[in-house]
Amino acid sequence: MKNLKIILLALTLGLTTLTSCSSDDNSSDNQVQPQPQNELLGKWDLEKVDMKMVIDGEIMMDEKDVPVKQTGLINQYEFFADNTMKYYIYNPASGTTPATEESGEGTYVRNGDQLTFTITNGNTFTIELLDSNNLHLNIFQEETVEGVNYIMDMTQKFVKLK
Numbered sequence: 001m002k003n004l005k006i007i008l009l010a011l012t013l014g015l016t017t018l019t020s021c022s023s024d025d026n027s028s029d030n031q032v033q034p035q036p037q038n039e040l041l042g043k044w045d046l047e048k049v050d051m052k053m054v055i056d057g058e059i060m061m062d063e064k065d066v067p068v069k070q071t072g073l074i075n076q077y078e079f080f081a082d083n084t085m086k087y088y089i090y091n092p093a094s095g096t097t098p099a100t101e102e103s104g105e106g107t108y109v110r111n112g113d114q115l116t117f118t119i120t121n122g123n124t125f126t127i128e129l130l131d132s133n134n135l136h137l138n139i140f141q142e143e144t145v146e147g148v149n150y151i152m153d154m155t156q157k158f159v160k161l162k
Contacts, residue, residue: 075156137156
């Protein structure tokens, strides 16, 4: 149960990076260019997560293929050919933490195996696997807060819905 709470916390922290505040930049460098038809297009549902968390060099968690459906978490992305996307995220209540639900629209840019969402803050994910039924997105974050070094390496494993 402790691992489940840690995984939910880590997922919540990782997923909330999508909702950080930022300003829009309408410069010509950021103009969205439509992409040719590709396997990324369609609706994807998060099924499993690989999560590694390191604090000051100590591995706190290193889990592979953790199913998220049993936690009640829902994370879905839908990608369109005009480089727009929609997302839906639901984090169930846990202990004293209330449930949260969020949805919205944004844009994305794919450059090779790099996928950048510009929902609000332009998170960059690395596509580790993309085929007609599977999308594995990795995000690596490292930061130091009050002298403590935090590293989160998370791979979200999605299956295609349509």
